[in-house]
Amino acid sequence: MILPGSTIGVFGSGQLGRMFAIEARKMGYRVHTFSPEGDTPTGQVADFETTADYDDLDAVRKFAKGVDVVTFEFENVPSAATDAAAEFVAVRPHGEILHITQNRLREKAYLSSNCFPVAPFRHITTCENLDTGVAELGFPCVLKTAGFGYDGKGQAKVGSAGDLGAAFESMGGRESILEAFVDFAKEVSVVCARGVDGSFAHYGVIENEHQNHILDVSFSPANMSEKLAAEATDIARSLAEKLDYVGTLCVEFFVTRDDRLLINELAPRPHNSGHLTFDACVTSQFEQQVRAICGLPLGSTEFHKSVAMANLLGDLWANGEPNWSAALAMPAVKLHLYGKTDPRPGRKMGHLTTTAATPQEAARIAREARSSLGSAR
Numbered sequence: 001m002i003l004p005g006s007t008i009g010v011f012g013s014g015q016l017g018r019m020f021a022i023e024a025r026k027m028g029y030r031v032h033t034f035s036p037e038g039d040t041p042t043g044q045v046a047d048f049e050t051t052a053d054y055d056d057l058d059a060v061r062k063f064a065k066g067v068d069v070v071t072f073e074f075e076n077v078p079s080a081a082t083d084a085a086a087e088f089v090a091v092r093p094h095g096e097i098l099h100i101t102q103n104r105l106r107e108k109a110y111l112s113s114n115c116f117p118v119a120p121f122r123h124i125t126t127c128e129n130l131d132t133g134v135a136e137l138g139f140p141c142v143l144k145t146a147g148f149g150y151d152g153k154g155q156a157k158v159g160s161a162g163d164l165g166a167a168f169e170s171m172g173g174r175e176s177i178l179e180a181f182v183d184f185a186k187e188v189s190v191v192c193a194r195g196v197d198g199s200f201a202h203y204g205v206i207e208n209e210h211q212n213h214i215l216d217v218s219f220s221p222a223n224m225s226e227k228l229a230a231e232a233t234d235i236a237r238s239l240a241e242k243l244d245y246v247g248t249l250c251v252e253f254f255v256t257r258d259d260r261l262l263i264n265e266l267a268p269r270p271h272n273s274g275h276l277t278f279d280a281c282v283t284s285q286f287e288q289q290v291r292a293i294c295g296l297p298l299g300s301t302e303f304h305k306s307v308a309m310a311n312l313l314g315d316l317w318a319n320g321e322p323n324w325s326a327a328l329a330m331p332a333v334k335l336h337l338y339g340k341t342d343p344r345p346g347r348k349m350g351h352l353t354t355t356a357a358t359p360q361e362a363a364r365i366a367r368e369a370r371s372s373l374g375s376a377r
Helices: 015-026 057-065 079-086 095-101 104-113 127-137 161-170 226-242 272-280 285-293 324-328 359-372
Strands: 007-011 030-035 048-051 069-072 121-124 141-145 155-158 176-180 184-194 200-202 206-211 214-220 247-256 261-267 306-313 333-337 348-356
Touching: 007 015, 007 079, 015 030, 015 285, 030 057, 048 057, 057 079, 069 079, 069 285, 079 095, 095 104, 095 261, 104 121, 104 176, 104 261, 121 127, 127 141, 127 161, 127 176, 141 161, 155 161, 184 226, 184 272, 184 285, 200 226, 206 272, 214 272, 214 359, 226 247, 226 261, 247 272, 247 285, 272 285, 272 306, 272 333, 272 348, 306 359, 324 333, 324 359, 333 359, 348 359
Parallel strands: 007 030, 007 069, 030 048
Antiparallel strands: 121 176, 141 155, 141 176, 184 200, 184 206, 184 247, 206 214, 214 306, 247 261, 306 348, 333 348
């Protein structure tokens, strides 16, 4: 057991690490973040910030020697770095899980081989592979880079034979995965946690709405049958056990129009859709990550009320500083900003959460509050 007063090391330094560090410090832990950038969202609230490349293994080893456990807020950390850290300290979740989840092909192959539900897919390396894959899966389908894609980056929809050439070229010669197109009714996620002792906790099913492939609004509980919700959480539990997972995990699903669940992807860390747990639950997904990796008992995942979250992208700054007072004039609205100084279009700068009697009402208030940010001050 790693007790309060110990130092937790975090690979990555974005907003997930920032919220993790806030919860860890509330519990009496010190936090040391490691990433190639300085003055980061995590570094601004951590006790220590190391700025070095992940392939600087001497820096990684020095970092690992100074902490009591290592975790992640960002999964695209090279295996060599996680292996180097593991020479000196426990890495949770373990590096093999990151190796699986940072590559779409490895992830889909792992899920499929272990009988978890996924859309049909094919491994693509050449134009000929692509032609064969499309012949087998049919139109439409989606071509994605195998590695380092997020928020819709690194993927192209293939609607007809005329799209094949451009789609293949857009991959830039990188290893790719072709997936059958899923005509889904909605997207949902299960944020859960598993402890060192195998204990398991989950936050039910969260419903997610996207704009331009970026998460826009999440609310909980999701609008779905109890039977399907139970199936989603059972899948998440089985997957956490199969992976021997320790920490917070998010399993993202498509819900098909005939009420089947297909796993879209895994996030081996706290997740954007779980930000709403920060203000609505007894134990947030970030505190749960602290508890899990430190070998403490997992906390209650009870919701105080229905809740919704609306992401704040850099586009909101196009006409100057948003009108924070207008949004915060709504008593149930909570503001979270990530400490980023460059509000580029599409960049996640923060989020709003609100609680209400129903998830639909919470989502309405969150959208209204976000809309008010552009009003005159």
